[in-house]
Amino acid sequence: GxxxxxxxxxxxxxxxxxxxxxxxxxxxxxxxxxxxxxxxxxxxxxxxxxxxxxxxxxxxxxxxxxxxxxxxxxxxxxxxxxxxxxxxxxxxxxxxxxxxxxxSLPYQDIWHVQSGSVQSITGNDQQWCGNIDEPCETIQYALERISVRKGGLSTTDIYTENKIGINELGYELLNPIQFKPTSSQTTKINIMKQLNGTSFEIQGQSEIKILKNNEISKENGKQGWISTVDGLQLGI
Structure with a gap:
């Protein structure tokens, strides 16, 4: 029973x-x-x-x-x-x-995100997001939740590495992102496929789609669609 x-x-x-x-x-x-x-x-x-x-x-x-x-x-x-x-x-x-x-914190400390028009699970920026069945909708919010849930009352700690998992159905990037240690609260961000490095990782790769929508001005003053400053390391 x-x-x-x-x-x-x-x-x-x-x-x-x-x-x-x-x-x-x-x-x-x-x-x-x-x-x-x-x-x-x-x-x-x-x-x-x-x-x-x-x-x-x-x-x-x-x-x-x-x-x-x-x-x-x-x-x-x-x-x-x-x-x-x-x-x-x-x-x-x-x-x-x-x-x-x-x-508990997401499995193996990989915080998952998902967005786009094709979704079996809807990404949602809510306080418990991060698991593959409750992904966050944006990378920025996932980084915020890592800080809050791991830091507790202290939300200013800088972590050695934050891991962002892209759910199997992918992630649509609508605007350029710039990561820096003070706002991301880490010195290293690794963006990876769903459950990468675990016994449950997906076959093949997850996909990040960059949607410019013919709005060239989105790139004005940017170093690219995903960039870093102030020495933050980025792995994709």
């Missing part, structure tokens, strides 16, 4: 700010499930919001340790009970994610 200790589901739109679901005191020890969620499995439509409420999933994870615990202890799908019941086991397996996925 699902959820060796707790299986939680429902059809309502849970409001995390109500704090009615609070698992601070949950202990995960010697639980097991034949399918997913060795200790906890959740299928509610507002799963992402619940996981992201508070600090690092503290309303969800009990004594789960982000570093030491197995990520299959807490798993789930952001769908309601009726939708969950209608899925096959294979569909459930494909859609299930560790709950830590929703509050």
């Amino acid at each position: 699902y959820g060796g200790g707790i299986f939680l589901t429902g059809n309502g739109n849970y409001n995390a700010q109500s704090e009615k679901l609070d698992l601070h005191g949950m202990k995960i020890l010697d639980n097991s499930a034949s399918n997913s969620g060795q200790s906890l499995f959740v299928a509610i439509s507002k799963l992402k919001e619940w996981c992201r409420y508070g600090i690092n999933g503290d309303y969800v994870k009990g004594d789960y340790d982000d570093t030491l615990s197995n990520d299959n202890e807490l798993e789930g799908i952001p769908i309601n009970q009726n939708s969950f019941i209608s899925l096959t086991r294979t569909q459930i397996e494909n859609a299930t994610k560790p709950l830590e996925y929703y509050w």
